[in-house]
Amino acid sequence: MNCPNCGNPHEPGTTICPFCGAPLGNALYKPAEPRPSGKKKGWIIFLCVLLVLSCLGFAGYLYYLKAVEKECLKVTETFMECAGNLDFTPLGRDNLPPPLSEDPDLKKVLEEKVDTILEEKGLSALLSAAGIGVDYDAVFNQLMSRSAYSVTGADTTWNRCTVTLTTSNVSWPAAIDHLKEKITAADETGSPATWWEGLKGWLNSILGGGQEEAAQEEEPSTISKELQEILSAEEVNTVTGTIVFGIRDMRWTILSADSSLLYNFYGFPTVNP
Numbered sequence: 001m002n003c004p005n006c007g008n009p010h011e012p013g014t015t016i017c018p019f020c021g022a023p024l025g026n027a028l029y030k031p032a033e034p035r036p037s038g039k040k041k042g043w044i045i046f047l048c049v050l051l052v053l054s055c056l057g058f059a060g061y062l063y064y065l066k067a068v069e070k071e072c073l074k075v076t077e078t079f080m081e082c083a084g085n086l087d088f089t090p091l092g093r094d095n096l097p098p099p100l101s102e103d104p105d106l107k108k109v110l111e112e113k114v115d116t117i118l119e120e121k122g123l124s125a126l127l128s129a130a131g132i133g134v135d136y137d138a139v140f141n142q143l144m145s146r147s148a149y150s151v152t153g154a155d156t157t158w159n160r161c162t163v164t165l166t167t168s169n170v171s172w173p174a175a176i177d178h179l180k181e182k183i184t185a186a187d188e189t190g191s192p193a194t195w196w197e198g199l200k201g202w203l204n205s206i207l208g209g210g211q212e213e214a215a216q217e218e219e220p221s222t223i224s225k226e227l228q229e230i231l232s233a234e235e236v237n238t239v240t241g242t243i244v245f246g247i248r249d250m251r252w253t254i255l256s257a258d259s260s261l262l263y264n265f266y267g268f269p270t271v272n273p
Helices: 038-085 106-120 124-129 136-144 172-189 193-207 212-217 222-232 259-265
Strands: 148-156 160-170 236-248 251-257
Touching: 038 148, 038 160, 038 236, 038 251, 038 259, 106 124, 106 136, 106 172, 160 172, 160 259, 236 259, 251 259
Parallel strands: none
Antiparallel strands: 148 160, 160 236, 236 251
């Protein structure tokens, strides 16, 4: 058999001419597999890069949220420490929501609340008759002795973080109510003078007023101990609220704080448990 291209003879069954390399009649044709075009390959690379960047961006966003939440929790801790000291100066006025940003005298506000409660419960006259003044620092120490707070959650977005916390304290008005009931009952039954002396000594011990030295010299009476037990057994009142952080003037700051959290922290609940 001869090659149809060059005419040279070749053996039967040969598929390629040994002289010119042309395919012979019995050669099988197998088309080449198409290669992906450069345009399609470019789209694949672009999608892969986009997917990687999206994953990195999402991971970065989660890291940002975690960092914001951590900082907000840290500032919340500082905020409550300042509340315990009745001094928000360390936070700076620009970082506080109104009315705290207006620099109110928190101690004066609490003093007025104490005076109001004592007046409403009819104890002001008794204190005056006993010559007992009110040492507000001693009162605040009593109010803060059982105060506490706990953070119960945080909800963070790219521009806002809401920290939920609970404050707890004995209700000072409720404790004074129980004290008033005890005084009324004693007055109606005509208690002996020693009872009143014990009462005056007890009031002096918590209010820190004029007869402090005399009270320390006297032996505490049974009634005085009983009254102290009444207050120590008072149920703790809890209030849950939020401190909201957000972006103001291009920086993170406290946007709002529930006033009920602070009042309850000081022993003046505004919301029932």
